[in-house]
Amino acid sequence: xxxxPVLIVGAVACIAGVVAALYAYxxxxxxxxxxxxxxxxxxxxxxxxxxxxxxAMALSAKNSLVLTGLPGMLSQEEWISSDLIPIGQxxxxxxxxxxxxxxxxxxxxxxxxxxxxxxxxRFPNYSAALGELARPSLFQDLPCYRLLSARLxxxxxxxxxxxxxxxxxxxxxxxAVAHEFARASKARRGFARNKSLPSKLPIRTAVGNPxxxxxxxxxxxxxxxxxxxxxxxxxxxxxxxxxxxxxxxGNLLHLAPSGVFQPTSDDRxxxxxxxxxxxxxxxxYAEEFLGVEEAQGAAxxxxxxxxxxxxxxxxxxxxxxxxxxxxxxxxxxxxxxCPELVAISCIDASVFDSLFHDLVVRNSEGFIRxxxxxxxxxxxxxxxxxxxxxxxxSKRLSPAAYAALSRAWKLRPTFM
Numbered sequence: 556x557x558x559x560p561v562l563i564v565g566a567v568a569c570i571a572g573v574v575a576a577l578y579a580y581x582x583x584x585x586x587x588x589x590x591x592x593x594x595x596x597x598x599x600x601x602x603x604x605x606x607x608x609x610x611a612m613a614l615s616a617k618n619s620l621v622l623t624g625l626p627g628m629l630s631q632e633e634w635i636s637s638d639l640i641p642i643g644q645x646x647x648x649x650x651x652x653x654x655x656x657x658x659x660x661x662x663x664x665x666x667x668x669x670x671x672x673x674x675x676x677r678f679p680n681y682s683a684a685l686g687e688l689a690r691p692s693l694f695q696d697l698p699c700y701r702l703l704s705a706r707l708x709x710x711x712x713x714x715x716x717x718x719x720x721x722x723x724x725x726x727x728x729x730x731a732v733a734h735e736f737a738r739a740s741k742a743r744r745g746f747a748r749n750k751s752l753p754s755k756l757p758i759r760t761a762v763g764n765p766x767x768x769x770x771x772x773x774x775x776x777x778x779x780x781x782x783x784x785x786x787x788x789x790x791x792x793x794x795x796x797x798x799x800x801x802x803x804x805g806n807l808l809h810l811a812p813s814g815v816f817q818p819t820s821d822d823r824x825x826x827x828x829x830x831x832x833x834x835x836x837x838x839x840y841a842e843e844f845l846g847v848e849e850a851q852g853a854a855x856x857x858x859x860x861x862x863x864x865x866x867x868x869x870x871x872x873x874x875x876x877x878x879x880x881x882x883x884x885x886x887x888x889x890x891x892x893c894p895e896l897v898a899i900s901c902i903d904a905s906v907f908d909s910l911f912h913d914l915v916v917r918n919s920e921g922f923i924r925x926x927x928x929x930x931x932x933x934x935x936x937x938x939x940x941x942x943x944x945x946x947x948x949s950k951r952l953s954p955a956a957y958a959a960l961s962r963a964w965k966l967r968p969t970f971m
């Protein structure tokens with residue numbers, strides 16, 4: 556049969572056609588992959604540069620979920636107490652039985668917007684795409700506590716229940732939700748005032764009830780408005796977060812300090828000990844105010860809050876009452892739908908000056924901001940009606956900073 560010249564010519568032509576099609580397809584696939592990756596990077600840049608505007612748009616779309624106790628954030632009654640709660644009075648229960656690694660409807664929805672990857676298909680998750688295409692300088696997958704439930708408004712005490720997850724699994728969901736919002740905004744769809752918003756944003760729709768922890772890796776942050784209290788007056792500090800350094804809340808004026816609620820190790824004993832909002836804040840004060848490298852120990856090597864400095868000095872001031880931390884409540888960032896415990900730290904002026912004599916101007920996540928620089932040192936903003944009003948109107952504050960400043964000014968007679 557193969558001796559027939561016609562058949563031979565036909566077979567050769569067929570093979571040549573297949574090879575030609577393959578050579579045409581491979582560049583097309585490479586160009587498609589490159590285009591999708593460029594789109595992701597451009598949208599991520601847009602998200603970083605416009606996070607304040609996008610947050611305001613997301614807040615407007617969900618304004619029915621904004622409560623007076625935490626203006627600027629989404630919240631629910633059981634997450635807010637009418638009175639400020641000393642942070643030490645909040646009990647936290649760590650449930651190891653909650654799965655730290657599970658597939659979710661939200662993650663599956665988010666996977667559909669990910670860029671193309673080598674050799675084919677898409678990146679497996681948002682953190683993988685971010686790490687390869689637009690990696691922040693601080694980007695490490697560490698164990699985190701996952702919010703399961705919270706009730707801060709009951710007479711029987713304030714309680715938070717958490718499980719375990721990881722930082723990357725958290726941003727696989729929260730930053731994907733924000734990225735989708737940025738993509739829609741960048742496309743100028745004018746959706747922000749459209750009441751049918753959820754139907755146009757499938758990832759955000761997949762969240763469902765934003766307060767439900769069911770099938771969500773709800774990593775959350777502990778953030779405090781820091782007041783240096785001197786008699787009847789006070790000064791405070793904010794944090795200008797570098798969007799090139801951090802994966803969360805970049806390019807905003809945020810509370811100082813603020814950090815993801817996480818242990819210093821994945822060792823179970825250490826994770827149980829560190830399951831305290833105060834201990835997270837203690838470490839964050841060392842990192843953000845003093846520039847200390849983030850404390851992360853290998854399993855079995857525990858940081859000591861009673862012997863290791865500067866943690867011990869900060870913790871001692873907290874225990875003797877000259878460093879008070881009062882909790883306003885828990886709210887969701889409207890853009891990422893990540894929860895954040897918002898607090899107010901009141902530190903006696905002499906104690907503040909002793910603990911933070913070497914207050915840094917720049918840390919690994921951005922810059923400490925205040926009223927002015929004097930002799931190379933940051934002088935805090937005046938805690939005054941004019942300063943608070945100006946900052947609230949600036950449209951530069953993170954949701955948590957807006958909520959904390961509003962609540963602190965309203966309730967100042969109760970703690971000053």
